[in-house]
Amino acid sequence: MDSSRADLDSLYPFLSGAAGDLDAVLDEVAQSTKDKAREISAVREEVRRRDGDRLRACATAMAERFATGGRLLSFGNGGSSTDAQDLASLFLHPGTGARPLPAIGLTSDIAVVTALSNDIGFDVVFARQIAAFGTAGDIAVGLSTSGNSPNLVAAFDEAAARGLLTVGIAGGEGGRMAESKSVDFLFVVPSPSVHRIQEAQTTLYHALWELTLRALRD
Structure with a gap:
């Protein structure tokens, strides 16, 4: 068996053993979906139990x-950059009846991202933008599945030095973000799965948005 087939089998085992039996394949797919749904529900509940009070704070x-x-100001790499843009859009364009709040996704301007990456280095791609745009009284929110991204750590250091409130959303055990003294509030999704981490992080920042709007109304 070649490595690509082995990798496929490890990710989707239900596609290998019963390839000729459609009902068996569908049963395996259904069970896999149920297992993943139970897993993410358990992860979300653990985050709520552990961090509910800190989310409100x-x-x-x-x-x-x-x-x-x-x-x-929100930022992240890869899939987390998409979540960072979604987070900014959530605050800025919340939909009918909700209060819009000023938010900027630091990965949205590809010209700025590529200029900083090419001319200076990718490790400063967010820190330089925070230095340019951030002021004391702003909020910096960084997302990472591992918590180890050097450009996020640098961004939090820059934000803290400038008096921004810093919020980190990570996964696993929090990585370097958990070791940083520049993160005021750190929320860690306790899972080894990147997929479950990103799913729970989406729930987490939506809850943070709703709680922020509620706090502004009180």
Whole structure:
């Protein structure tokens, strides 16, 4: 068996043993889906149990910043960059009936990202933008599945030095973000699976948005 087939079998074992039996394949797919749904539900519940109070405290701190004119700056790499842009859009364009709040996704301007990466280095791609845009009273939110991204650690250091409220959303055991003294609030999704981490992180930042809006109304 070649390595690509072995990799496929490890990810989707239900596609190998019963390839000629459609009902068996469908049963395996259904069971796999149920198992993943139970897994992500358990991870989300653990995050809620462990971090519920801290989420409310973080939302209150964010609401205080927004109430005095602060903005949210969000950032991440790869799939986390998409989540960072979604987070910024959630605050900026929340939909009918919800209060829009100022937010900027630092990966949205590809010209800026590529210029900084090419001319200076990828490790400073977020820190330089925070240095340019961030002011005391703003909020910096960085997302990473591992917590080890050097450019996030550098961004948090820059943000903390400038007086921004810093919020980290990581996975696993938190990586280098858990060791940083520059992160005011760190939320770690306790899972070894990148897929479950990203799914739970999406739930986490939506909850943070809702709690922030509630704090602003109170």
